[in-house]
Structure formats: structure tokens, C-alpha cells
Amino acid sequence: MRFPSIFSNLRLVLIMQVALPVLLVLAVILVICLSMVGQFIEERMQRDLQQVARTIHLPVSQALERQDLDQLQNSMASVFGITEVYGAYLFDSNGKRLSSFGVVNPTQEQATDALQQIMQGEFSQYERIRGRDVYSFFMPLFDATGQPNGLLQVTRRRSDIDRELTELKYWAWGGFGLVSLIILGVISYSHQRAIEAPLQRLVESMRRVSHGDRHHRAAERGPIEISQLAKGLNGMLDAIEQVEISEAQQRMAREQMAERLRQTETMAALGQLSAGVAHELGAPLTVVDGRANRLLRRMGNEKDIAELNEIRQQAARMTSIIQQLLSFGRSSRAQLRDLDVASLIERSESLLADQGYRVSLIQGPPAKINGDSLSLEQALINLLRNACQACPTGPVELSWQVDEQLHIHIDDAGPGITADQQSQVFEPFVTTKAPGEGSGLGLAIVQRVMREHQGEVTLSNSPLGGARFSLTLPIVSSNDSGTAV
Incomplete structure (x- = not known):
């Protein structure tokens, strides 16, 4: 002992x-x-x-x-x-x-x-x-x-x-003894006030920190040595807190990176699977549509004609899904070129108009981006088609703005997307449409295209009352631009 x-x-x-x-x-x-x-x-x-x-x-x-x-x-x-x-x-x-x-x-x-x-x-x-x-x-x-x-x-x-x-x-000697007692008393009293009390406060601060009050800080009072000790303790606690915050941020970043890696691996596997399935189903669907079309030319019974047309419509729908699967599983390998934003948006709006959808185009400032026109057109058409389907009676607006980047906005006056759905709409096979009306791959394809172009797609509430999808892309400076397409 x-x-x-x-x-x-x-x-x-x-x-x-x-x-x-x-x-x-x-x-x-x-x-x-x-x-x-x-x-x-x-x-x-x-x-x-x-x-x-x-x-x-x-x-x-x-x-x-x-x-x-x-x-x-x-x-x-x-x-x-x-x-x-x-x-x-x-x-x-x-x-x-x-x-x-x-x-x-x-x-x-x-x-x-x-x-x-x-x-x-x-x-x-x-x-x-x-x-x-x-x-x-x-x-x-x-x-x-x-x-x-x-x-x-x-x-x-x-x-x-x-x-x-x-x-x-x-x-x-009696006076000496009295003076000695006074000196000892003064030392004890001075020690209690000048040293012991500040040290007790410092020890109490340490006790509170050790019991879990990590935000407590010692009072920097008393003699300069104790004040410096309290300041050093507070600095150590601040450093520990900063290290813990940094460690938590790094841990969160690692978890997010692991989650993105998992999603990337899942998407890659899903893309390979989708490409394989689409390739295997493409040829039989072509045969089904061709046979139905030949039978349709021979039939004279209206009931049989209607059934054959229904077969062709469903085959066309499955073909469209297969094309989306192929698009989702295939990364763009086209050579990136400088593109004129206005021309790109007008072509996308024109292609959508051929499909029977009407969009209000709001012109923005001239700008150029570097990318693959087919992939970007597909992303715009997917977003515009979803907006028109969500708001059949309109209005649907397409506009863009330019600051240090290009911002393309697709707004609709539809019912919008709930907060619970907003966190999942970009995942594959997740759709807000009724069963049988969508494959759930359109927004996933848009997100993939944006990643390939170092951009991003975001979802927010539209000024029209529905949903707003925004595409953000880096612009090409005038010094670096070549011929725009």
C-alpha cells in the first residue's frame, strides 16, 4: 500500500x-x-x-x-x-x-x-x-x-x-512564535485564495469534462500560471473537439464514398444485366412485331385487328423499355465537342414536339458547353417528357441561365414530388408514375449523363407549383471554344 x-x-x-x-x-x-x-x-x-x-x-x-x-x-x-x-x-x-x-x-x-x-x-x-x-x-x-x-x-x-x-x-521568542503563526496563517490564507481555490475550479472543470461534459471550458482566472494552465486545458479540449469533428467528417465521407462505391458497383452490375437482357429480348420482340404486322394486313375482322394492334403497341412499349435498358447500361464513348446551348435545347424541344408534347421555351443568354449532343438531348427529352406527362394540360417551361456555370431548368405545374420520393427518384426502377406507365430508368439515365459531363441534376419546387429539375454543367470559355455544333 x-x-x-x-x-x-x-x-x-x-x-x-x-x-x-x-x-x-x-x-x-x-x-x-x-x-x-x-x-x-x-x-x-x-x-x-x-x-x-x-x-x-x-x-x-x-x-x-x-x-x-x-x-x-x-x-x-x-x-x-x-x-x-x-x-x-x-x-x-x-x-x-x-x-x-x-x-x-x-x-x-x-x-x-x-x-x-x-x-x-x-x-x-x-x-x-x-x-x-x-x-x-x-x-x-x-x-x-x-x-x-x-x-x-x-x-x-x-x-x-x-x-x-x-x-x-x-x-x-514569544514574539517570534506569534509572528511565525501570523506568517503561517497568511501563507495558508493566501494559498487558499490565490492557489487552492483556482486549482479547485480547474479540478472541477476536469471532473466535469471527464464525466462527459465535453463542451465545458475552465475559467481562465487566478494567477497567471493557473490561468495559463486553464488556457492550455481549454486549448487541448478545443483541439480534441476539432479532431473528433474532423474524424466524424472523415468517417461520414468514408461512409458516403463507400455508399457511392456500392451504388456504382450495383449500377455497373445492373447495367451489364440490363444490356444482356435487352440484347436477348430485342430480337424476339422484333419477330413478334413483324409477325403481328403481317397478320394485321391479312385480317378483316375488326376485333382481330384491334387485338393485333394491341400486341404491336405492347411490343413497341417493351422495345422502348429495352432501348432505355441499353441506354442505361451503356456509357457514352462519343468524342466530346463544343455545343451551342441554344441549338441543343431547340433540337431537344423539336424532337419532343414530334412526339406530340408542347413546351414553352424561354430563351437564355448564349453559352457553350463541351459534351456529347446525343446523350444531352436524351437527358433533356427524358426530363421534358416526364414534365409533360406529369402536367398534360401544361404549362411546362424550359429555360436556362448562365453565371459561372450553365443552369437548365425544366418546370411544370403538376402535382409535384413528395419529400419522401425526392430522395429516391434518381434510383433505377423507381418511378412516381402508375404501374405499367414507366420503367423508372429515365431519371437514372439523366443522372448518369450528368456525371459523365461533370455536371449534376437537382430537384426542387417549381415556381409554377410543380417540380423543377435543374441541370448544372460547366461552360466553355470564349478563349477555349472551337466550332460549336
Whole structure:
């Protein structure tokens, strides 16, 4: 089992790696300052005691020289008006104690040692007097001739100095502890507001994204580093979304390409089948029509004549279907030529008029296209025948427009084509006509012809109220055109 490290929490990292080093440096500085301040206080207290000794030095020297014991006692007693003094002692040149004020008195041996040392001048020292630790300041006394005639000793308890130093340390370390708590509190509060809260928002954004909210984006607020992190996260999410969209589009394109390939393979197989069937049925139908025609010339009975005419009509209908099957299964291999659009449309309208259909022709601007005139005429005739059959009483209009391409429109005022049928009308053997009235190959042939000419056929609603079929073909520029047919 893996236990979490103490450095796994950012707040602890800040405290351990930022706050504690800072506090450690402050503690070292505080120790140095306390040492310096303590030494200063100790020296100040020693100077105060020395100043007290120097204050009474002259009166005591004069009283000692005059042997004025009362003045001597009064001068020594005046020392205790100052609370810092623990004891005051006066010795003659032989080490005999002349006056003593204090809880404990120095020994004769201590006095003798002090008399020997003052030959070098006044001095001070820490010593132990009858079990008490004190600080003593020694001043020599001189007579009128300048000869040493005594020793003045003023003491102060060592504990007074230590107590003041200890009190100073307590206050200093107490203040340091309070400052440390304030620093830690400020770091924790600042971390919570400046780092933890923005990070929590960022983590919450990640959680929402991981739970499926792929459109959520992190708020780009907070310190610049966290803001950049949020911006990077949003950029990554945007990139992932774009990749997913691109992948979906590519997948859809592959599916559409696969579907078109499947349809192309199906149409190719269907075209081969249709061509084979049409070839096998063409000859028998010709024989049937020929025999029926010979019988028709021999018959005199009207009933038999009517039946033979019906046989010929059905044979002609089957022949027409076979021709459409052959046209559907056979791609144009004719050499493409530049064609005049107006001439192409007028020939198609004229051929349709020979079949008994009437179309209103609306002239458009001159234009030229590159293509096979027979295939294009067949496509136009198929569309015009369907429009006339859908609207027998008219009107049916044929028009064209030219921009960067050629747009040929066939409009009728018939019942139109429903939305469900519009997606299927270009498929082979799909027809909107009544059973027995159409093969369902006319629009499929139109679509094949348009593909062969790098064009397209579209279906929409006509301004006349029925259906509009539009043929879109690339035009030939005037610089590239040759002789138009």
C-alpha cells in the first residue's frame, strides 16, 4: 500500500519549503540579535553598578581619610537607595572590613585577593560570595598622598542580570512564535485564495469534462500560471473537439464514398444485366412485331385487328423499355465537342414536339458547353417528357441561365414530388408514375449523363407549383471554344 507523501499537499509544500526556511533564517537572526542585545543589557547593568560605585567613591574616600565613621556609614547606606545594589563593602589597606551593607559578606581571603588586584586599578568580576552568585565592582581608595588606603566593593546579584536577560528572551521568542503563526496563517490564507481555490475550479472543470461534459471550458482566472494552465486545458479540449469533428467528417465521407462505391458497383452490375437482357429480348420482340404486322394486313375482322394492334403497341412499349435498358447500361464513348446551348435545347424541344408534347421555351443568354449532343438531348427529352406527362394540360417551361456555370431548368405545374420520393427518384426502377406507365430508368439515365459531363441534376419546387429539375454543367470559355455544333 502506497502512503501519501507529506509533499503531496501544496500547502504543506509551501510551509515546509518556503515558510520554514524563512522562519529558520529569522530564528538565526533572532538568536544573533538576542546575543547582541543580551550582551548590551549585561554591559549596561554593569555600567550602572559601576556608576553607583563612582558616585559614592569620593565621599567614602574623604570620610575614610578623616576617619569620620558616621559620614562613612551614611555614604555607604545611601547606596541602597538604588535598587540594583545587592551589597556594598569597605575594606582598609590591610583587608579589614570597615563597613558592610548586604545580605552576605565577602571572606577575608576574597578581600585580600581583591586588594592585590586593585594595584592595577579598578576591576570587576563574577564571583561567588558564601554560596551567592554576584557581580562585583572593585574601586581602590587613596589618601591625600595618593597611596592606596582602602577598597570599595559594590555587588549585584547575578540572578538580576540573568532574570532580565531571560525575560528578554521570553518576550523575543514569544514574539517570534506569534509572528511565525501570523506568517503561517497568511501563507495558508493566501494559498487558499490565490492557489487552492483556482486549482479547485480547474479540478472541477476536469471532473466535469471527464464525466462527459465535453463542451465545458475552465475559467481562465487566478494567477497567471493557473490561468495559463486553464488556457492550455481549454486549448487541448478545443483541439480534441476539432479532431473528433474532423474524424466524424472523415468517417461520414468514408461512409458516403463507400455508399457511392456500392451504388456504382450495383449500377455497373445492373447495367451489364440490363444490356444482356435487352440484347436477348430485342430480337424476339422484333419477330413478334413483324409477325403481328403481317397478320394485321391479312385480317378483316375488326376485333382481330384491334387485338393485333394491341400486341404491336405492347411490343413497341417493351422495345422502348429495352432501348432505355441499353441506354442505361451503356456509357457514352462519343468524342466530346463544343455545343451551342441554344441549338441543343431547340433540337431537344423539336424532337419532343414530334412526339406530340408542347413546351414553352424561354430563351437564355448564349453559352457553350463541351459534351456529347446525343446523350444531352436524351437527358433533356427524358426530363421534358416526364414534365409533360406529369402536367398534360401544361404549362411546362424550359429555360436556362448562365453565371459561372450553365443552369437548365425544366418546370411544370403538376402535382409535384413528395419529400419522401425526392430522395429516391434518381434510383433505377423507381418511378412516381402508375404501374405499367414507366420503367423508372429515365431519371437514372439523366443522372448518369450528368456525371459523365461533370455536371449534376437537382430537384426542387417549381415556381409554377410543380417540380423543377435543374441541370448544372460547366461552360466553355470564349478563349477555349472551337466550332460549336
